Amino acid sequence: MTQPMGITMGDPAGVGPEIVVKLAAEGLPHPTVVFGDFAILARAAKLLGVPVEIVEIAHAGLAQGGVGRIEVVPVSRLPADLPFGQVDARAGAAAYAYIDRAITAVQAGEISAIVTAPINKMAMHEAGIDYPGHTEILAERAGTTDYAMMLANKELRVLLVSIHVPLSEAVRMVTVENELRAIRLAHRAGLQFGIPRPRIGVAGLNPHAGEGGMFGSEDDAIIAPAVAIARQEGIDVAGPLSGDTVFMRARMGEFDVVVAQYHDQGLIPVKYLGLDEGVNITVGLPFVRTSVDHGTAFEIAGKGTASAASLRAAMAQAAAMLRGG
Numbered sequence: 250m251t252q253p254m255g256i257t258m259g260d261p262a263g264v265g266p267e268i269v270v271k272l273a274a275e276g277l278p279h280p281t282v283v284f285g286d287f288a289i290l291a292r293a294a295k296l297l298g299v300p301v302e303i304v305e306i307a308h309a310g311l312a313q314g315g316v317g318r319i320e321v322v323p324v325s326r327l328p329a330d331l332p333f334g335q336v337d338a339r340a341g342a343a344a345y346a347y348i349d350r351a352i353t354a355v356q357a358g359e360i361s362a363i364v365t366a367p368i369n370k371m372a373m374h375e376a377g378i379d380y381p382g383h384t385e386i387l388a389e390r391a392g393t394t395d396y397a398m399m400l401a402n403k404e405l406r407v408l409l410v411s412i413h414v415p416l417s418e419a420v421r422m423v424t425v426e427n428e429l430r431a432i433r434l435a436h437r438a439g440l441q442f443g444i445p446r447p448r449i450g451v452a453g454l455n456p457h458a459g460e461g462g463m464f465g466s467e468d469d470a471i472i473a474p475a476v477a478i479a480r481q482e483g484i485d486v487a488g489p490l491s492g493d494t495v496f497m498r499a500r501m502g503e504f505d506v507v508v509a510q511y512h513d514q515g516l517i518p519v520k521y522l523g524l525d526e527g528v529n530i531t532v533g534l535p536f537v538r539t540s541v542d543h544g545t546a547f548e549i550a551g552k553g554t555a556s557a558a559s560l561r562a563a564m565a566q567a568a569a570m571l572r573g574g
């Protein structure tokens with residue numbers, strides 16, 4: 250068997266375990282190892298009523314694959330009656346441990362890529378683990394500060410200048426350096442997706458990209474000069490463009506990647522198109538990491554209704570990136 254992908258099970262109290270089991274029951278699209286918890290996966294299989302075989306393996310190198318079989322590296326041993334849908338420090342600590350173990354495995358060459366199920370940031374915080382999300386954990390372990398979050402579906406690819414920070418801080422993070430880093434990463438990601446000359450549109454920060462300074466100075470004073478430098482470097486980039494129309498323009502084919510100035514500016518357009526096909530990609534890592542585009546959905550955890558479509562899309566995206574596309 251070629252190296253399997255590693256799926257991290259996500260927060261054990263959320264929908265992560267059930268979407269992993271649901272996908273395995275439907276047929277995992279690639280050889281896969283799960284970094285998670287045997288009892289929690291077994292509970293998910295029972296509630297879904299699906300005939301999957303769950304097998305513990307000591308490390309990813311022992312994976313054999315097989316239809317209807319979930320091979321799990323048992324990173325945690327949580328009680329099978331862990332409450333669904335609640336912030337729980339035990340679950341937060343376990344979710345972090347799955348990511349930690351998967352990073353070790355990908356760096357050791359035991360797995361080909363990391364695909365993550367959702368974590369609950371508050372649960373991790375309750376466990377004393379203070380990261381804004383997977384992205385920063387992965388970047389720190391990879392030893393890079395040159396990274397970005399991208400969300401993509403069949404119609405849009407969006408890369409963020411800033412991620413999980415208060416909006417006031419996001420505005421402060423609009424600097425020439427951060428704009429250039431984002432534009433260069435968007436260009437590099439476009440090339441990795443097999444686009445020979447990626448066309449990048451940069452969203453403005455202010456209404457109508459500042460309307461010539463009437464509605465804010467950052468677009469003209471910071472974003473435009475960064476775009477000019479990137480153009481001198483040979484990158485096909487335009488902006489700052491009105492944030493209210495740049496995503497529509499990309500969707501209609503004018504841009505391959507949109508650089509968005511902050512989390513919600515970029516993620517609302519992608520998620521508004523539906524969670525099923527959305528994938529979160531960490532750009533700038535020395536290994537492939539993709540993720541579902543949704544969260545732990547605590548209100549439906551344990552009901553068996555969560556869709557595994559985004560997890561399937563995340564695996565497909567990881568496979569495409571491993572093939573170089």
Ligand SMILES: NC(=O)c1ccc[n+]([C@@H]2O[C@H](COP(=O)([O-])OP(=O)(O)OC[C@H]3O[C@@H](n4cnc5c(N)ncnc54)[C@H](O)[C@@H]3O)[C@@H](O)[C@H]2O)c1
Nearest residue numbers: 366367368369370371540541542543544545546549555556
């Ligand atoms: N990849 C990740 O780890 C990731 C991504 C986003 C949010 N989060 C975290 O998840 C937690 C909850 O976030 P939120 O409530 O803002 O967003 P959420 O994505 O968990 O939920 C938003 C809405 O989408 C629905 N939903 C989500 N996933 C679904 C699925 N697979 N099938 C059907 N419906 C689904 C939910 O029921 C809810 O109505 C937070 O701690 C957040 O930080 C994690």
Ligand SMILES: N[C@H](C(=O)O)[C@H](O)COP(=O)(O)O
Nearest residue numbers: 382383384385529540542543
């Ligand atoms: N901002 C992401 C989203 O809403 O999909 C998410 O919170 C996940 O972030 P990490 O991949 O850094 O955990």
